[in-house]
Amino acid sequence: MNAASKKILIADDDSSIRLVLSQAFTRLGYQVRATGNAATLLKWVTDGEGDLVVTDVVMPDENVFDVLPRIKKHRPKLPVIVMSAQNNLITAVNAAEVGAFEYVPKPFDLDDMTSAARRALSRPADAEASKAQARAVRDDRLPLIGRSAPMQEVYRTIARLVGADLTVLITGESGTGKELVARALHDMGRRRDGKFVVINLAATPRERVETELFGKDESDHGKLVDADGGTLFLDEIGDMPLDAQTRLLRVIDGSEPTLNPKTNRRPNVRIIAATNRDLRALIQQGLFREDLFFRLNVAPLRIPPLRDRSEDIPDLARAFLLRANREGLPAKTIDANALERLKRHAWPGNVRELENLVRRVCALYGEDLISARIIEKELADQQPTVQGQEGPATLSQLVEQKLAGYFADQPDGIPPAGLYDRVLEEVERPLIQLTLAATRGNQVRAAEILGLNRNTLRKKIHDLGVEMARGRR
Secondary structure, three states, X not given: OOHHHOEEEEEOOOHHHHHHXXXXXXXXXXXXXXXXXXXXXXXXXXXXXXXXXXXXXXXXXXXXXXXXXXXXXXXXXXXXXXXXXXXXXXXXXXXXXXXXXXXXXXXXXXXXXXXXXXXXXXXXXXXXXXXXXXXXXXXXXXXXXXXXHHHHHHHHHHHHHOOOOOOEEXXXXXXXXXXXXXXXXXXXXXXXXXXXXXXXXXXXXXXXXXXXXXXXXXXXXXXXXXXXXXXXXXXXXXXXXXXXXXXXXXXXHOOOOOOEOOOOEOOOOEEEEEEOOOHHHHHHOOOXXXXXXXXHXXXXXXXOOHHHHHHHHHHHHHHHHHHHHHOOOOOOEEOHHHHHHHHHOOOOOHHHHHHHHXXXXXXXOOXXXXXXXXXXXXXXXXXXXXXXXXXXXXXXXXXXXXXXXXXXXXXXXXXXXXXXXXXXXXXXXXXXXXXXXXXXXXXXHHHHHHOXXXXXXXXXXXHHOOOOOXXXX
């Protein structure tokens, strides 16, 4: 069947979108019909018209996600391309769930749209029925945030993978959200009712990695058995020792002898691995098995650094402000100039660095509105270095720098009497507040970091008037 004999049905309530798509598909030789409502689209489909549907999600009369199951009931092999301005992970996954051939975020690139149409129309008729299906998302809070083009590609990839059981290798810099992506793959996939078991290989002593993964006896059977029926997330896989790599390869090949003592069978797990390292370089150095790399890299998924999606920063910052408030920190808003300043920052620590900055500002500043001045001060204070020294300064050097500035600001360079007690008193409150912000209000962890007894910490929180995160003590 040539292009001239194929008909594309377009549904969008925006007449300009209908016009642009109609002209583009007509130039390529396709027949086109366009409508501004879902009811007409459904009538055309049930009448047997069309070889491809290109439709918006939100229509004046009905949401297309409610219409698509009826389209699929009448024409199960009819490919459907869904486009939407609601550019988030939930939209992408919902499109996959109802059997869409492709999800295209608005505003779209016309070449991308026509390319997707060609693929849909050239696909074998029986292939559509086997397209992987995603499951509905129970939690309406987005696990990932961002409307940028790089994040749209991440969403599309996740939507394709959630219905499958493939091994996934997630790559990206530290702080980009690799564990969030792994958790989304689990929570939206067919193993969502099983456990999501995490082992951070960079934080696990090398001599304990095999024991942590595979156990040492029936009472300590390891994380592989814990994840039976669910997902095993191997964070920082590039730090896995070679001996453990060999055993992991056997797990993937089905030859690892470790058994679940409850079932007397090999654990049935989906493996998702993540790394911020170049595994190919590690292979060249003899530090990573090439055969394991190829077994893990069945479905590669790269998470972009924050500097490559700076347009997502306002949405991320607002989301982190809301999250901080839910956890007990003061409610705050952020002005446009502050957001623009955040967008200009390089963010070497990526999303994690941005979230930490937002939490720090919520904890330490009394203003309800976060201004560009506050952001500028916080960014200027991040990872300062001592003049003439490469790399971050030590805590002692930072204290010395700040005290030197304080002395320089005093008349004749001499501060008022009582400085020793005053410094200790003024440092104590922000020290405790920052530690509590870093631990998200976990007093046990904060006391451990500070080296204080928990009762002592609780008394200081009360005496100093430190604001606490509710429900996380």
